[in-house]
Amino acid sequence: MALLYDKRMYATLPDYNSALPLPRMVNIPPGRFLMGGLDERDDVEGGCTLNERPPRYVYIAAFALGRYPVTFEEYDAFCEANGFPLPDDQGWGRGKHPVINVSWDDAQAYCRWLSALNGGHYRLPSEAEWEYATRGGTNAAYPWGMQATAQHANHAMQHGMTTPVGTYPANAFGLHDVCGNVWEWVQDCWHDSYHSAPVNAQAWEEVGNHHERVLRGGSWNDRPRYLRAAYRVKDYPSGRQIFRGFRVARSL
Numbered sequence: 001m002a003l004l005y006d007k008r009m010y011a012t013l014p015d016y017n018s019a020l021p022l023p024r025m026v027n028i029p030p031g032r033f034l035m036g037g038l039d040e041r042d043d044v045e046g047g048c049t050l051n052e053r054p055p056r057y058v059y060i061a062a063f064a065l066g067r068y069p070v071t072f073e074e075y076d077a078f079c080e081a082n083g084f085p086l087p088d089d090q091g092w093g094r095g096k097h098p099v100i101n102v103s104w105d106d107a108q109a110y111c112r113w114l115s116a117l118n119g120g121h122y123r124l125p126s127e128a129e130w131e132y133a134t135r136g137g138t139n140a141a142y143p144w145g146m147q148a149t150a151q152h153a154n155h156a157m158q159h160g161m162t163t164p165v166g167t168y169p170a171n172a173f174g175l176h177d178v179c180g181n182v183w184e185w186v187q188d189c190w191h192d193s194y195h196s197a198p199v200n201a202q203a204w205e206e207v208g209n210h211h212e213r214v215l216r217g218g219s220w221n222d223r224p225r226y227l228r229a230a231y232r233v234k235d236y237p238s239g240r241q242i243f244r245g246f247r248v249a250r251s252l
Contacts, residue, residue, distance in 0.1 A: 068165035136172035153180030182245035
């Protein structure tokens, strides 16, 4: 069952200890990029899919994004503060491991709590923000180039589980684990293509399928094709899996 959010619960939050674990944020600069599947750039490891097309130029305003996916340490603090059950870590470890077994609804509740706790507007990134930040100004299928290996990301069952965040190198914007480790929920509802998609950073929540939300980035279980910056999948917002987590964004 999805975690419930009651506005009254967060309207009068007590002053929490400043030592409470909070996501480390990175300021992402504004820019313009070509979003989606583009021949000669994204058509590796089996090629682009129809839902990655047509590619289009998108303008991104400056925003902040979590340096890492939200960890068990950070998410457990939210659960303990609000009396919610802790998600199962599958015996892989909590602490600095990315939180798993969390739904899009759970991620929304965490963002609302974090906004009230720490100030600012915390939220899930839009698909456009996520892809822009993941690419990090590069022009390749992956943030590091055109081929994914065991040195780049946790994928293809090389560990058989998640690894602590920051185990693999950061991209050009200083973000870790944008590809591999866990799929990451984003704000947008599902659309079968990018026809009529926004050309700015806003989440695309008009029309589309409001019963399904988008995930990005691939996981520890996935082969390289699914780690491509353009690749996208969908699921119900209440869905929880051992492959899925999330990363928070903040408006500036």
